[in-house]
Amino acid sequence: MDFPSRIKQQSCADCLSGVSLGFGIRMAFQPIIDWHSRSVFAYEALVRGPGGEGAAWVFEQVNDSNRYYFDQACRVTAIKTAAELGCSTFLNINFLPNAVYRPETCIKATIEAAHMYGFDLKRLIFEVTEGEDIVDKAHVRNIFRSYADYGFLTAIDDYGAGFTNISWLAELRPNLLKLDMSLIRDIDKHPQLQRQLIEIKAECELQGTQMLAEGIETEAERDCVTALGIRYLQGYLFAAPKLEYLAPQSEIHHLE
Template identity: 65%
Template sequence: MHFPESVKQQTCSDCLSGQDLGFQIRMAFQPILDWQTKDIIAYEALVRGPAGEGAGWVFARINEQNKYYFDQACRVKAIETAAKLGCKTFLNINFLPNAVYNPETCIKATIEAADLYGFDLNKLVFEVTEGEQIPDKEHLNRIFRSYAKRGFKTAIDDYGSGYATLDWLIELKPNILKLDMQLIRNIHLNRAKQHIVCKTIEQCELQGTRVLAEGVETREECDYLTSIGIRYLQGYYFAKPELERLTPLSEINGLV
C-alpha cells in the first residue's frame, strides 16, 4: 500500500505529538464468552463519543486528515480505560489497516500505553474492522506478521459480510475469526447459512484459527452455534456493551 511522503510524516508526528482529534472519545466494553468454561475470556473495546454517542457518530467525524491519529487514539484509550477498570482478560481492539503506515512504527504508541497503564501486552487482540476498503492484502499480511512476532493476537472481524473471503482466511491465518452477525441471525432456521458456517469451521480447524460467533441475540441461535462446536460467543443475548464498565460474569445472561 502506497502512502505519500507527506502522509507518512504527518502520521508519525501525530502519533508522537498527541494531536487532538477535535473531540473526545470514550470506550464501551462488551464481554466475549467461552461457552465451554462458562467464563468471560475477553472484552471488546468499542469507541463512543464524549456523551456516549455510538460508533456511527464518531466515524462520521473521521476523515483522511485525522484517521491516522484516530486509530492510535482508540488503541491508547482502550488500554487506558480497560486498565483503570481492572481488566485482566484479553482486550480486543479494532484497528484500521489503512491507517497503519508501518506496523513497527505505528505500534509504538500502543506499547507505550500498555507500559504506562500497566496492561499486559500479551493480552491484546487486534481486530481488522470493516470500516474501510482493504485493497492491499499484502499490506494487511505484513501487519499480521509483525503483530504475531510481538506476541499479539489477531482477528478478522465481520467475516462473511464484506471483503474477507476464504482465500483471505487461508492466507492471513488469524488467531481468531469472528463470524458476522448477518450469518448468525436466525442461523438455526437457515440451511444456507449453516452450510457456510460449517465449511468455515472446517477450514479454521485445519489452520488452528478459533471461531467466534458475534451478534448472538437469541437462545435459539446460541443453542445451534454451540451444538456445532462453536465455543466462543459474543452478542446482545449475553450482554450489551457498557460505557466504561466491564460487565461481570454474574450479570451475563444465558450461561445456565
C-alpha cells in the same frame, strides 16, 4: 501506502495525548464468552463519542486527515480505560489497516500505553473489520505477520459481510475469526447457513483459527452455533456494550 510526512514524523507522545485528533472519544465494552468454561474470555472495546454518542457519530468525524490519529487514539483510550477498570481478560481492539503506514512504527504508542497503564501486552487482540475498504492487501498481510511476531493475537471481524473469502482467510491466518451477525441471525431456522458455518469451521481448523459467533440474540441461536462446535460467543443475549464498564460474570445472562 502514501502518508503525509507530518504523520511519519510525529512522536509517541502525540499519540498518547490524543491532541491531534480534534474530537474526544470514550470506550464501551462488550464481553466475549468462552462457552466451554462459561466465563468471560475477553472484552471488546467499542468507540463512543465524548457524550456517549454511538460509533456512527464517531466515524462521521473521521477523514483522511485524522484517520491515523483516530486509530492511535482508539488503541490508547481502550488500553487506558480497560486498565483503569481492572481488566484481567483479553482485550479486543479494532484497528484501521489503512491508518497503519508501518506496523513496527505505529505499534510504538500502543506498547508505551500498555506499559504506562500496566496492561499486559500478551492480552491484546487486534481486530480488523472485514468491511474495511482495503487498499493494499499485501499491506494487511504484513500487519498481521508483524503483530504475530510481537506476540499479539489477531482477528478478522464481521466475517461474511465484506471483502474476505476463504482464500483470504488462509492468507491472513488470524487467531480468531468473528462471524458477522448476518451468518448468525436465525441460524437455527436455516440449514443452509449451518452448512456454510461447517465449511468455514473446517477451513479454520486446518490453520488453527478459532471461531466466534457475533450478534447472538436468542437462546436458539446460541444452542445452534455451540452445537456446531463454535466456542466463543458475543451478543446482546449475554450483555450489551456499556460505556466505561466491564460487565462482571454475575451480570452476564444465559450462561447456563
